[in-house]
Amino acid sequence: DAGVIQSPRHEVTEMGQEVTLRCKPISGHNSLFWYRQTMMRGLELLIYFNNNVPIDDSGMPEDRFSAKMPNASFSTLKIQPSEPRDSAVYFCASSLVARGVLVANQPQHFGDGTRLSIL
Amino acid sequence: RKEVEQDPGPFNVPEGATVAFNCTYSNSASQSFFWYRQDCRKEPKLLMSVYSSGNEDGRFTAQLNRASQYISLLIRDSKLSDSATYLCVVTPSGSARQLTFGSGTQLTVLP
Numbered sequence: 001d002a003g004v005i006q007s008p009r010h011e012v013t014e015m016g017q018e019v020t021l022r023c024k025p026i027s028g029h030n031s032l033f034w035y036r037q038t039m040m041r042g043l044e045l046l047i048y049f050n051n052n053v054p055i056d057d058s059g060m061p062e063d064r065f066s067a068k069m070p071n072a073s074f075s076t077l078k079i080q081p082s083e084p085r086d087s088a089v090y091f092c093a094s095s096l097v098a099r100g101v102l103v104a105n106q107p108q109h110f111g112d113g114t115r116l117s118i119l
Numbered sequence: 120r121k122e123v124e125q126d127p128g129p130f131n132v133p134e135g136a137t138v139a140f141n142c143t144y145s146n147s148a149s150q151s152f153f154w155y156r157q158d159c160r161k162e163p164k165l166l167m168s169v170y171s172s173g174n175e176d177g178r179f180t181a182q183l184n185r186a187s188q189y190i191s192l193l194i195r196d197s198k199l200s201d202s203a204t205y206l207c208v209v210t211p212s213g214s215a216r217q218l219t220f221g222s223g224t225q226l227t228v229l230p
Contacts, residue, residue: 033217042222043163043206056217091162107153107208108218110162 002026004111006092012117018080021114024073025094033108034067034077035091043091049075050097082118089113122146123221125207131227136197140224142207143189152183154192155206157223163206166192197228 005024013019025032033048047057049069057067064083069075079086093108125142132138144152152169167174169181169190180193190209194201207221 043220045217045219048217107151107165107168110164113162 004092004094004109006090006111006114008114009112010115010117012119013082014119015083016081017118018078019082019086019116019118021077021090021092021116023075023077023092023111025075025092026109027073029094029096029109030072031095031097032069032075033093033095034075035093035110036088037091037113038088046077084118087116087118089115121221122219123207123209125221125224127222127224129225129227131229132197133229134197134199136228137193137195138197138226139194140192140205140207140226141189142191142221142224143187144207144209144219145188146209147185147188149188149209151210152181152190153208153218154179154181154190155208155220157204157206159203163220166205194226197226199228199230202226202228 004026007022011019031048031050034046035043036046037043044059046059047067048055052069052072065079067077091110091113093110095108123144130138154166155163156166157163167176167179167181169183171183173182178195182191190207192205204223204225206223208218210218
């Protein structure tokens, strides 16, 4: 079975450029999560969607970050303009929520992540 | 206070040793509990769920103490391949859909 698929795996770009990260969740999962991980701050939830609708974006750092989920099989996280402090590993995860709660034995499955470096 | 707190380690133990990690959570309304494992430069992966009665999966045993608001992970007969960062994870109050991750405990098993 295909897991969560993220692209690109690595991105190196200069500050000020627009960065777009992509995610394809596991087929059948109805919730999608974007995380950022750094050494200093650990794993931080940025935003999550349920049935393609953004539910909680309180973790999005600032207006330079935006996320969309146009359909059940695709989501993007965009940073515009990018800054060096945005350098991190960005993970996408998906899960199945039934009757408002996570399915216990498969809470979240993560993609391989995108390693982003802003110069 | 962080919602989920873990001793960051590192824990360096010899092969075959037994090692235990603890994790405390601040919100008594947390509903579900998990341990995830993250290898260096890889994504987090579910290791095991933690049930109220405690549960075991091979060499791994997880315990939950709701009164004291902590969960634990015990690894017996540790292997070199157990070297990783172990993340304590809870569902926060008010939402059973999302997870809050601890910052992780780093384990290195030495030959």
